[in-house]
Amino acid sequence: MADDFCDFTKDTFILKPPKKSPLLLRMAVLPFAMICGIYICSICLKQIGSRSSGPLVTVHVVERPCEMTNVDPSEKPYIHFPKPKTFSRAECACNPVRFFAIFSTQRSGSGWFETLLNSHMNISSNGEIFSVKVRKSNASTILETLDKLYDLDFLTSASKNECTTAVGLKWMLNQGLLQHHEEIVEYFKQRGVSAIFLFRRNLLRRMVSMLANSYDQNAKLLNGTHKSHVHSPKEAEILASYKPTVNTTTLIANLKQIQGMTANALEYFKSTRHMILFYEDIIKNQTMLNDVQDFLKVPIMDLHSRQVKIHKAPLSLQVENWSDVEKALKGTPYESFLHADYKI
Numbered sequence: 001m002a003d004d005f006c007d008f009t010k011d012t013f014i015l016k017p018p019k020k021s022p023l024l025l026r027m028a029v030l031p032f033a034m035i036c037g038i039y040i041c042s043i044c045l046k047q048i049g050s051r052s053s054g055p056l057v058t059v060h061v062v063e064r065p066c067e068m069t070n071v072d073p074s075e076k077p078y079i080h081f082p083k084p085k086t087f088s089r090a091e092c093a094c095n096p097v098r099f100f101a102i103f104s105t106q107r108s109g110s111g112w113f114e115t116l117l118n119s120h121m122n123i124s125s126n127g128e129i130f131s132v133k134v135r136k137s138n139a140s141t142i143l144e145t146l147d148k149l150y151d152l153d154f155l156t157s158a159s160k161n162e163c164t165t166a167v168g169l170k171w172m173l174n175q176g177l178l179q180h181h182e183e184i185v186e187y188f189k190q191r192g193v194s195a196i197f198l199f200r201r202n203l204l205r206r207m208v209s210m211l212a213n214s215y216d217q218n219a220k221l222l223n224g225t226h227k228s229h230v231h232s233p234k235e236a237e238i239l240a241s242y243k244p245t246v247n248t249t250t251l252i253a254n255l256k257q258i259q260g261m262t263a264n265a266l267e268y269f270k271s272t273r274h275m276i277l278f279y280e281d282i283i284k285n286q287t288m289l290n291d292v293q294d295f296l297k298v299p300i301m302d303l304h305s306r307q308v309k310i311h312k313a314p315l316s317l318q319v320e321n322w323s324d325v326e327k328a329l330k331g332t333p334y335e336s337f338l339h340a341d342y343k344i
Helices: 002-013 024-052 073-080 108-118 138-150 173-177 181-191 203-217 232-239 251-268 279-284 288-295 322-329
Strands: 098-104 123-125 166-172 193-200 274-278
Touching: 098 108, 098 173, 108 123, 108 279, 123 288, 138 166, 138 181, 166 173, 181 193, 181 251, 193 251, 193 279, 193 288, 203 232, 203 251, 232 274, 274 288, 279 288
Parallel strands: 098 166, 098 193, 123 166, 193 274
Antiparallel strands: none
8 A cells, every 4th residue: 555655656746857849949040040141141242242343354365476496596586477457367377477678769670670579479568658758757657657567557459468478668768768767777677677779780871761750740741641660662662752861060960969878778777687689680680589589588489570661772862962971971980871781
């Protein structure tokens, strides 16, 4: 009886802890989760804001530079890879380009010579671009024009564009060249420009051509039009029919002047890469044109021109007052001009 009483008391008075309510637990966790979420979101927003307010990262595509292997180190300053703004060189972008300039005087065969060069599929000679006054007004405009030319952005009918391998111009000595020679020489050295001098040996023949061309500017013998160069024997015959009269009083002074100009040009540009040609030598031996192509490092080709020579007869038959000219030049350093001639 006593045992039963004790058992009753034990089972009845030992208390077990009550089970926690799931609802209360959830209510306790929810604020904690909300606080953590807000904290994490604020950190992310700060990071995004700092990235957007900072400098933008620009990805540049680096082009592989064009290179020439197996080139003599002395030739590298004259090898260029222009990147024109006006067009794309496309597959020819890594074709090397040489820069050149033809230095000459009016009526010295430079027009004929330039047409020969332009008959080459890879040569672009762009004519007398400095015959325009504004381009030669000062050294700055001259250099700006040269930059445009050698960047292949000076477009003319002679431009070969994409696959040009030699680009240049025809530059008369009286077109700002001698006046600004110091700046131009420095430019040639910096940009690796080569000079081709083209002169006439017989300055008397040049004078006759100058006088005849000057006369035709007004007379316009070819059906009322003036032409400095012709493409048919008939046109050449008509222009050659005029016989100029030479002013013997100023003859020697004029010959000295042109000699001085050519001597100065050779002296000023002697430190540049250059070659010297004479019109009469090319007329006699056109294989010299191979030397020019080799100088420009272009493939050797047969060069041709449509121009026809105008004054082919002996000088004695082309000057109205020939006897006076003979008297004026005999016994002077220029007497050889009376006899030195060539056959076509």
